[in-house]
Amino acid sequence: MACRIQASEGCSTMTCRDVDQFLMAYLSGELPALTHAQFVTHLAICSTCRRYIKQYQQSISVGKAAFAEPTDVLSPVPDDLVHAILDATRHVER
Numbered sequence: 001m002a003c004r005i006q007a008s009e010g011c012s013t014m015t016c017r018d019v020d021q022f023l024m025a026y027l028s029g030e031l032p033a034l035t036h037a038q039f040v041t042h043l044a045i046c047s048t049c050r051r052y053i054k055q056y057q058q059s060i061s062v063g064k065a066a067f068a069e070p071t072d073v074l075s076p077v078p079d080d081l082v083h084a085i086l087d088a089t090r091h092v093e094r
């Protein structure tokens with residue numbers, strides 16, 4: 001298969017922009033099998049996106065910690081809330 005997209009360490013059918021777009025679905029396990037395979041393939045050859053996702057996951061952890069009530073630290077933050085916060089953050093960044 002021809003290399004359509006050049007990534008930092010090789011080629012992929014998915015661009016870094018696509019990875020950004022599919023990141024939420026990937027982390028919540030909602031990607032279709034084919035898209036997931038392309039996503040993982042891109043990560044395998046793109047250190048930039050691997051680093052980006054690592055930072056993204058760390059920001060989720062920080063976000064959860066920040067929104068946890070000090071008297072209620074054992075209660076998990078609803079994923080919907082986390083996603084809503086991250087969604088809002090992404091819109092601000094663009």
Ligand SMILES: [Zn+2]
Nearest residue numbers: 007016046049
């Ligand atoms: Zn990439």
